Amino acid sequence: MFQGIHSTIIGDSHIKKGIVCQDSSGIFVTDTYGIAVVADGHGSAKHFRSDVGSKMAVKITTELLKNYMNRPEFKEQFLRHPDFILQQMEKQILMKWREAVEVYHEENPLSPEEEEKMKGLNRKIRTSVIYGSTVLAAVIARGFSYGMVLGDGGFVVLNGDGRLSVPIEDKNSHANYTSSLCNTDAIHFFEHWYTEEDPAALFVSTDGLFKSFASEEDFLKYHGLIAHMLTDPEKAKKSLEKNFEKRTREGSGDDISIAMVYETEPVTRGGLS
Secondary structure (H helix, E strand, O other): OEEEEEEEEOOHHHHHHOOOOOEEEEEEEOOOEEEEEEEEEOOOHHHOOHHHHHHHHHHHHHHHHHHHHOOOOHHHHHHHOHHHHHHHHHHHHHHHHHHHHHHHHHHOOOOHHHHHHHHHOOOOOOHHHHOOEOEEEEEEEOOOEEEEEEOOOEEEEEOOOOOEEOOOOOOOOEOOEOOOOOOOOHHHOOEEEEEOOOOOEEEEEOHHHHOOOOOHHHHHHHHHHHHOOOOOHHHHHHHHHHHHHHHHHHOOOOOEEEEEEEEOOOOOOOOOO
């Protein structure tokens, strides 16, 4: 059996500025696999519908990964050609997200207020830019697990021996720049990972969480604390949300999202302060 938890809270700076939450998160679990996805809509002026873009990213990615995982022979196909299949997934996520953005934009024309925002940019921008978002996804299953990231955030693996690691990250993120689904060359910025071993848990999170820590070491230790809470998903979710509110208030000020999937094995109970 697999289980999952996801949580998204609005950033303290967003509350103070009257800005909507631009993060999204989601999970999907069955007896044979679990999917975790997060997305972070960009905060700058030109991405004024990024909250919609992040929701689309989570929905589209989750549905696409479900379709792959439900194929009868998918595990065998994946293990024969993992890199090729992951690259195909990335292309399809990108294509489907852009198609969804165009459809939404056509069905929901810009309001007068949004038209003013467009004029204020002083330049013509592509429709997809308005909805710009990152996307990070992880899939856990028996005998093979994998994940992909486009943009900054955290992708953490908890191995069966209790070791925590960050196997992939966005190599293009620096200062205020991050790779995005709205980049014209976004397909070249995906990073992916896979294993034939059985991890205990996979975590994906938006950069609002990572930025609330002083170091990667502290960030990983935090995931170790979370792992000790997973026997009680409801309690874990409430504890995370309470802790995230404290972290965004005292730290990054940004929206924070996390999604995790794991095998339901007995673990030691714990908590966050």
